[in-house]
Amino acid sequence: MSVRSAFLVLLGPGPRHGYQLKAEFDDATGESWPLNYGQVYTTLQRLEKAGAVASLGEDEDGRIRYELTDHGREEAEEWMASPVQQPLASRDEIAMKVLLAVRTDPGRAVAVIDVQRQATMSTLQTVTRMRAEGGDLPWMLHLDRTAMLAEAELRWLDRAEERLDAEAGADSPKADARLRSTPIEETT
Amino acid sequence: MSVRSAFLVLLGPGPRHGYQLKAEFDDATGESWPLNYGQVYTTLQRLEKAGAVASLGEDEDGRIRYELTDHGREEAEEWMASPVQQPLASRDEIAMKVLLAVRTDPGRAVAVIDVQRQATMSTLQTVTRMRAEGGDLPWMLHLDRTAMLAEAELRWLDRAEERLDAEAGADSPKADARLRSTPIEETT
DNA sequence: GAACGGACATATACTCTGTATATATACCCA
DNA sequence: TGGGTATATATACAGAGTATATGTCCGTTC
Known part of the structure; x- marks a missing residue:
């Protein structure tokens, strides 16, 4: 749901079209989240279907801009305000x-x-x-x-x-720390 | 690709059927990777289509067991031998x-x-x-x-x-460390 | 003995995420 | 004028994950 949420946040300041959202997304997240163009438009379509954004139709340059609906603004706010719940160590x-x-x-x-x-x-x-x-x-x-x-x-x-x-058992406690990157410490 | 790889590894010792793989997977990974039954059978179908496993047909109890092909064994080995490439900090x-x-x-x-x-x-x-x-x-x-x-x-x-x-600028360097969980340290 | 619930076993439908690729226009510059 | 690059959108498809349907077998309980 992250790209979806990101778009809602980026639409906060005002209407944008797909290409613009993709550019702002890349700019905001740097290299850390490669986003494929294919996802941009499908995400926008899903958002529209869900009633979170509304299309403003083609402008004079043929670009389709979208704006947040009240529902979308609410969803963006909710996402921003809530913490990410531990996808931390799961599915690693x-x-x-x-x-x-x-x-x-x-x-x-x-x-x-x-x-x-x-x-x-x-x-x-x-x-x-x-x-x-x-x-x-x-x-x-x-x-x-x-x-x-x-x-x-x-x-x-x-x-x-x-x-x-x-x-493996306490049978052969040999000097097996050669490859360790840090000294063994007590973690209890 | 992880569930796919996991199945190949679990098939290493010998033929298994879907339910069995799911059980062994849960047992091996503990709570850290919730696996839905739906994924079990679609994954097996994809593996079969890819020629990594071969179905042995229904046994006397109506269960469909699969075994590794040479290709599948190779893929399992390759996965086991190669490190996971930094999905570490990306897409966070x-x-x-x-x-x-x-x-x-x-x-x-x-x-x-x-x-x-x-x-x-x-x-x-x-x-x-x-x-x-x-x-x-x-x-x-x-x-x-x-x-x-x-x-x-x-x-x-x-x-x-x-x-x-x-x-934000060095203008107001006030005591803003109240909420920090650890003392500020030099990371350079 | 019939009914119920739970373990065993497989399958399908659907959504979401992500990649690859097709298409078209406009603009620069060589 | 022709080719490369930026702008702009769209579709097809594969993979991952969730929900749910279906059916058998077996033991328990009324």
Whole structure:
């Protein structure tokens, strides 16, 4: 529902046509949310069908502008005012991969974690370099976010490996911390 | 593509039917990935069409079991071996909300951040309580992940607020740290 | 023994999201 | 004048997710 909501917000200041919304959306969100033109017009059609926007018909240049209805303004306000409810840790592909590895081939889970750690560390390095170079606000916020989520992922990978070690039994507590990105800490 | 990949992995050990895959999937991923039955059978049909699995026809109990083809086994292996490429910070609804607020109503952005911070802190508290209670491996990994991502989100919200303050001009650097969840730190 | 509910098992319809692609005009510039 | 780029809209299609229908089998309960 995010693109839908975004359009409602962008229509707040006044009528816009599809191309314009797409341009403003790109400008506002920077690189963080690639939006395909195909989605622009289907979204507008759905919004119109739902009674959240109303078409103003073609203007002299043949562009179809839309304006918010009262209902649409209300929906925009509601979206803006309410927090995003934890799509945070749900449906996470890497978590799923680790869990599936644990189930189908327990010995492999650690390898999966190591591969992911390498990739995430590499992402983090790239982002850190980019952050140092600076940029406009949307771009910097995006980089901040990418960096912080990458750090969180690294912490989780470490924690997951700890849990797997513990699960595997306390039989061989060898020096297995060589690949860890951070020292093991107490998280309880 | 994640459910698709998961099914291929779960089919690794041998033939399964839809209901069985759904059960194993739920068991392996815990609460973190709610899977609707509707998706199970459409996914299997798509996999069959793509030549990644082959139907074994109905068994004596009327259940339709599927087995991996060589192609499917290859796809499963490839998925397992490759890291998840940063869907990390892209297409993030809360980031989008903040960015849209900045653009359409700059003064409001801080309010959006504050609302989200309250919600995320509340999530974190709940999760912390749950972690203390323990549970099986999938569940604990899920809770770990939720907690770490929530912490990352709080850090990002703080950072975003700092950037907005800076943007707003160095004119009124008042004591605006009251709501921050962590002390301001240098992230450069 | 009949009726009910719950576990097992599959299927279809539909919406939403996203990608690819077709189409057309206008404008610049070489 | 012809080609590339920006402006502008639309359609077809695949994938992901939700809701819901359908049916069997089995054990319990009245």
